[in-house]
Amino acid sequence: MSDICQEHDEIVRLVWASRAGDRGAFDRLVLLHQRQAVALALGILGNRDDAAEVVQEAFIKAHLSLGHLSEPERFRIWLLKIVANEAISCRRAARRRRIAMGLFAVAKARKQSEGARESPAELHEAVERAMRHLTDRQARAIALFGLDGLPHAEVAQIMGCSAEAVRWHVHRARKKLRVLLKEHLV
């Protein structure tokens, strides 16, 4: 408990220092939060490179808007919200690109021709493709739900809806993924 309080106090102190222009303090904030941020973006996008790009952009936006953060103790929730929004924007842009390039049908045909073999590359491609079939809210909900140590109340705060609504989106997302990834389920 005291460790959590100490970390909490450290984050508040780092946020104030970053606001004052201390680059080292922001570097430390990145160090403390980058794993959770990348895991969230990866959960929404299903692609590591896109996730890393999104998180870098989110950290820059967070730094530029630190002055607007009224409660520094809520930095983590605030940052994860920015990451989730950036990831959703990235998803939408990718969807628009796929539609424009007419690759949607090609990807679907390739998926149907694939067998049940599972290599790491195939699994992450399958997950990435399956995530595209979820709505933005479902993708956001299941990615946040999958993050370690994130209480459901915080997930609801990040998504801006009730805990029941989050559970509903997670339920719908699991149902879709169960069908789309049945070949990969042991």
Added chain:
Amino acid sequence: MNEVNRDIDELLRRNTERQLADFDWDRHRQTVMHRLAVTQARESRRVVAVGAVVGVAAALVLTGVYACMSLLRGTHRDAIPPTETAAVQESVEDDLLLASTDPTTILLTGSMQLLVSNDSTLAPHSLWDQ
């Protein structure tokens, strides 16, 4: 149902762990800080550029306003030459002189006297009757 949910959650977790197993976190952090430095430098250059543009624009506007005012002052001075101004002034003074000797004007001039009374029985209008 919960069993299947666990399977899905486990699959997603496994995928995340595998993809991030060889992720270079130090490099990622350095990239964030480098991109931040580049963004801040670009931002400060933009602020300087915007400041310069605003400064030049303000100087141009001030010069324009000054030029317009000078031009207007010049045309106004040209419109009534000094000799004509003196003539107009003399004419106005003559008119005033005539007005002051005009009998109608004299009749209108006079003095007014206020009567003050402590008598409370007198209504204000009765002072005029006296």
